[in-house]
Amino acid sequence: MLDDLDRRLLESLIKDSRTSLKELAQQVGLSSPSVAERLRRLEDRGVIRAFTVEIDPQALGYTLQAIVRIRPLPGKLHIVQKLIEEIPEFGECDKVTGDDCFVARLFVRSIGDLDKLLDRIADKAETSTAIIKAQPIRRRPPPLGATASSKP
Amino acid sequence: MLDDLDRRLLESLIKDSRTSLKELAQQVGLSSPSVAERLRRLEDRGVIRAFTVEIDPQALGYTLQAIVRIRPLPGKLHIVQKLIEEIPEFGECDKVTGDDCFVARLFVRSIGDLDKLLDRIADKAETSTAIIKAQPIRRRPPPLGATASSKP
């Protein structure tokens, strides 16, 4: 799926996506046109979804994060989902199996803000909120290594 | 905290962090040295944590994601945390208030893999697992707008 060169390119780009083609090229031992071509293909194949920037919420004043589990009241599922999508403070939301329909991450500046935001969905869903005290693992990609699950 | 120019630069970089300084410059109406200088300052201030690349887990064969809530058995908290950190399939882990001590995201290739990974912590913690069925909101940064929470 990915060869060793692709993997090394991705590793470098995960660390710094603004690395120049030339430098990537020397890191993996190719010419820069080859690297450009490989990156283009990784994008085409959808392996690279985007080159982006990681922003520190703290630095923007979002000193608090919470994980919110959301159980919409009967018949309110779609309204709730739409509501969540429209609130930009939700930084992530997954629809999951089990009692909790959604699990979402919320960025807020204060407990007051948290309360205000949750109030907006309180009449359409039950929520349980857990404040994040620490982040042992910050968002990271899955392992790139050995894509050998089908090979015997 | 951030002025309008910074915000626009960040917006552009969130969409594509490989955008050239020159193009960023025309987008916000500055010269490219100024843009370079602003980016440098955003990094210094810690607003920009990293330029990185978003990888599609599906494209690497990780067809399944799960949210796992983890309650270490008495006295096992640190061992469990260390274990989690060392398993690269955990793509995210937060330490939270409440009964569940950790909430983590797991990337796996199959239900079998899920079972195998959870077995590795089964004797040190109780876990509840929810399979992700859909992602209404994929990871996104908090709103950059109007950093005016302290101003009356």
Place this chain on the structure above:
DNA sequence: GGCGTCGGTCCAGATCGTCCAGCATTTGAC
């Protein structure tokens, strides 16, 4: 008013990216 600082521009030399032609290796058909 004088002065330092901050944030900006402009310019030139250095660096980088892209295009293209050409070469080696692999693949598949016969």
Place this chain on the structure above:
DNA sequence: GTCAAATGCTGGACGATCTGGACCGACGCC
């Protein structure tokens, strides 16, 4: 086994981009 096509790489040339330095104006502070 051989040929042709396809694939993936390289090197060089040229245009685009980045970088560092000189300089400038606005602002706040003695």
